[in-house]
Amino acid sequence: MKKWIAAVLIAACAGVASADGLESLENFVKTVKSGRADFTQVVTSPPKEGQAARVKTSTGSFEFQRPSKFRFLYKKPFEQSIVADGQTLWLYDVDLNQVTSRKQSAVLGSTPAALIAAAPNLQALQADFTLLAAPDKDGLQWVSATPKAKDGQLQTVRVGFKTDGKATELAALEILDSFGQRSVMTFAKVEVNPTLAADLFQFKPPAGADVVKQ
Secondary structure (H helix, E strand, O other): OOHHHHOOOOOOEEEEOOHHHHHHHHHHHHHHEEEEEEEEEEEEOOOOOOOOOOEEEEEEEEEEEEEEEEEEEEEEEEEEEEEOOOOOOEEOOOOOOOOOOOOOHHHOOHHHHHHHHHOOOOOHHHEEEEEEEEEEEEEEEEEEEEEOOOOOOOEEEEEEEEOOOOOEEEOOOOOEEEEOOEEEEEEEEEOOOOOOOHHOOOOOOOOOEEEEEO
């Protein structure tokens, strides 16, 4: 689960107005170099035989600095920190007092984090994803991204944008993994291109924490 949570790291903010989801995504990648937002994440696991589907809701906040630096803080119902410093991806579970570190280049790959926070342009994204403009739904413009690599845990990602005729704001992210688990993330209090302190993306394991390198 922790690896899957790390794979769904994302960032949210705004770009310029566009005609469809693909253009919105392209403008976002080109113009948004940093961002900050709150998030709500609802994860629905497929039902087991004779049981109802399991639904879990989490809330938190995140910041990112392109390329490839982000901090993702889960606050409720359990505290977790996921920090990418550009070289290493750190996952800190507060309840377990355990830190997991992995080489960032080996972790991101065809993930939503790469899709949103790392790529410099649409062409770079198209090297790892098949991108298609999807029909408008729930008042949002959508783009569908399917990883070209077939050996990962991610099946598809859908990104939703709000438009008001002048600007386009990233509003939602829908993720389906290869186990049938679906995650829907919505964003609030979005800040576009804020100035973020460099040490925001530095992580030092807390004293006494068990550190596992993978």
